[in-house]
Amino acid sequence: MRKTENKALRFTRIHLENWRNFTQADAELQRRVFLVGPNASGKSNLLDVFRFLKDIASVGGGFQEALRRRQGVSRLRSLAARKKPDIRICAHIGNDENPIAWAYELSFTQDKQRHALIKSERVSRNGIEILNRPDEKDQSDPERLVQTHLEQVYANQEFRDVSDFFASVRYFHIVPQLVREPDRSVGKQNDPYGGDFLEQIARTPENTQKARLRRIVEALRVAVPQLVDLELERDIKGAPHLRGKYEHWRSQGAWQTEEQFSDGTLRLMGLLWTALDGSGPLLLEEPELSLHPDVVRFIPQMFARIQRRYGRQVLLSTHSPDMLRDQGIGLDEVLLLLPENEGTNVRAAGTFTEVKELLAGGLSLPDAILPRTRPRNVEQLSFSFVD
Amino acid sequence: MPSDIRLNISGAVEGLVDETVIRRLVREAGGSLDRVYGRNGKTHLKRDLGGYNHAAQHAPWVVAVDLDHDAECAPPFCRQWLPQPATHMCFRVAVREIEAWLLADREHLARHLSVAILRVPPNPETLDDPKQTMVNLARNSRRRDIREDMVPRQNSGRTVGPAYSSRLIEFAETEWRPEVAARQSDSLRRCRERLRELISNWIPE
Numbered sequence: 207m208r209k210t211e212n213k214a215l216r217f218t219r220i221h222l223e224n225w226r227n228f229t230q231a232d233a234e235l236q237r238r239v240f241l242v243g244p245n246a247s248g249k250s251n252l253l254d255v256f257r258f259l260k261d262i263a264s265v266g267g268g269f270q271e272a273l274r275r276r277q278g279v280s281r282l283r284s285l286a287a288r289k290k291p292d293i294r295i296c297a298h299i300g301n302d303e304n305p306i307a308w309a310y311e312l313s314f315t316q317d318k319q320r321h322a323l324i325k326s327e328r329v330s331r332n333g334i335e336i337l338n339r340p341d342e343k344d345q346s347d348p349e350r351l352v353q354t355h356l357e358q359v360y361a362n363q364e365f366r367d368v369s370d371f372f373a374s375v376r377y378f379h380i381v382p383q384l385v386r387e388p389d390r391s392v393g394k395q396n397d398p399y400g401g402d403f404l405e406q407i408a409r410t411p412e413n414t415q416k417a418r419l420r421r422i423v424e425a426l427r428v429a430v431p432q433l434v435d436l437e438l439e440r441d442i443k444g445a446p447h448l449r450g451k452y453e454h455w456r457s458q459g460a461w462q463t464e465e466q467f468s469d470g471t472l473r474l475m476g477l478l479w480t481a482l483d484g485s486g487p488l489l490l491e492e493p494e495l496s497l498h499p500d501v502v503r504f505i506p507q508m509f510a511r512i513q514r515r516y517g518r519q520v521l522l523s524t525h526s527p528d529m530l531r532d533q534g535i536g537l538d539e540v541l542l543l544l545p546e547n548e549g550t551n552v553r554a555a556g557t558f559t560e561v562k563e564l565l566a567g568g569l570s571l572p573d574a575i576l577p578r579t580r581p582r583n584v585e586q587l588s589f590s591f592v593d
Numbered sequence: 594m595p596s597d598i599r600l601n602i603s604g605a606v607e608g609l610v611d612e613t614v615i616r617r618l619v620r621e622a623g624g625s626l627d628r629v630y631g632r633n634g635k636t637h638l639k640r641d642l643g644g645y646n647h648a649a650q651h652a653p654w655v656v657a658v659d660l661d662h663d664a665e666c667a668p669p670f671c672r673q674w675l676p677q678p679a680t681h682m683c684f685r686v687a688v689r690e691i692e693a694w695l696l697a698d699r700e701h702l703a704r705h706l707s708v709a710i711l712r713v714p715p716n717p718e719t720l721d722d723p724k725q726t727m728v729n730l731a732r733n734s735r736r737r738d739i740r741e742d743m744v745p746r747q748n749s750g751r752t753v754g755p756a757y758s759s760r761l762i763e764f765a766e767t768e769w770r771p772e773v774a775a776r777q778s779d780s781l782r783r784c785r786e787r788l789r790e791l792i793s794n795w796i797p798e
Contacts, residue, residue, distance in 0.1 A: 238755070428759045503609065503632075510755030514741045531633070533608075534757050536749030556750045565750075570634050 229549030243543025374486025527572035697774035
């Protein structure tokens with residue numbers, strides 16, 4: 207029962223203050239989120255908030271560890287912040303019917319000895335507050351403020367769903383060469399860079415594995431229509447290999463192993479496997495890399511169909527006009543990251559009247575939004591080298 | 594020579610659904626759609642049409658475009674877009690959108706979308722906005738997955754749902770019957786005829 211409930215949960219809103227290059231940002235989040243912006247506008251930094259929450263809530267993680275992985279509070283704090291204000295993160299979790307089923311808020315700073323300290327931690331469920339720190343115990347023992355309640359099993363009992371939800375976030379940035387040469391990443395488990403992608407498939411119970419591979423073939427059919435079957439087999443050394451059956455109009459069909467798959471196909475399979483593996487929010491960094499533009503165009507549709515089935519949220523960063531060309535991408539699903547002097551602004555494409563008018567006049571979505579995400583002083587870049 | 598050697602044809606279309614439809618029609622006419630250009634909407638297609646026409650002096654080409662509301666009917670539209678089609682250019686116009694060609698196979702579309710056949714309008718070429726008709730049909734689907742894939746969410750600001758094209762591609766690829774649809778859509782009937790002529794009259798240079 208609880209599982210299906212969890213499945214539909216997603217991040218519905220994120221509010222940030224002084225987080226990396228976001229002095230202040232606030233955005234509603236749909237089931238699919240496309241982060242679009244120039245280089246260094248903070249697409250990865252925005253995705254990193256969700257990884258940060260995951261790191262706090264995960265086994266082996268925690269608040270201090272999550273900060274250590276990011277080299278401390280001062281590295282996280284927005285450069286645009288002149289004083290040394292608190293970093294604040296507020297996330298809403300829910301679904302379409304109840305967008306604020308949960309609200310989690312955390313603000314923190316560091317003391318003079320550069321120790322990270324929690325300034326406040328709040329949790330509410332359906333608008334009713336169930337945690338508000340610092341409380342009396344924190345005041346009498348400030349040492350408590352080095353840990354969140356989120357990370358503590360005995361303290362988060364009332365909001366375990368939030369903790370489980372954060373821990374279920376997954377980050378993915380597959381590199382095809384690593385899949386081909388797994389030696390480079392021996393021993394890594396759940397490697398976000400795809401090093402153990404084939405091992406992950408091999409570890410999955412056979413029935414689930416077969417069902418997922420079948421769904422991947424189904425999803426791929428729109429882009430790779432000749433692929434009719436996919437299966438996992440082991441070589442004499444026991445190493446797993448993927449092989450796919452292609453249908454050719456001349457022959458009975460032929461099997462190919464992953465060495466023969468194009469980098470693009472392999473990457474796409476990795477993407478789809480990950481999308482099917484787990485139910486928490488999925489963070490994808492530029493999934494278009496190394497894919498043919500023709501295939502990239504199908505990514506939004508593939509995710510839409512997988513999502514409809516499993517309700518899983520996907521947040522991805524992209525530079526690709528081909529990805530954004532899909533007519534089914536909602537204007538509320540596209541977040542534009544717009545660098546300003548005081549840090550990067552985040553706005554949904556649909557909040558710009560001009561974007562709507564350009565679309566109504568026949569422009570495609572990338573043609574309507576990408577000029578906005580062009581670095582403002584791109585023509586001055588060449589001068590800055592001369593200065 | 595084996596009998597299954599097919600004539601390779603180059604093509605240019607507005608989008609992905611159009612590509613699938615044209616691919617199907619070329620295959621059916623005995624050819625094979627080899628390279629596909631465009632797929633970036635109508636404006637880009639119009640811009641590059643001169644190039645496609647130039648190439649069609651020496652090789653078979655098919656270009657398909659939606660009439661939309663650019664003209665009352667196809668002939669003035671063709672004169673405006675392509676006054677002098679090259680020898681091997683098959684320039685076809687869908688009245689008013691390629692969706693009308695899919696709507697024209699009423700029985701199979703109704704089955705594919707899980708709607709009553711009576712909901713599928715009988716004269717697709719008279720429709721003002723076939724894409725909207727398609728979306729509205731999906732809205733009435735008995736299947737939730739079809740509604741969620743094809744109908745836009747309330748605040749999306751778009752005219753179609755998140756997996757609209759892949760649903761139509763699936764239909765055009767599998768269940769759609771061009772020969773049945775051509776009885777309901779004159780522009781489709783002509784397209785099939787011209788493609789057949791293009792392929793059967795082809796003499797390699």
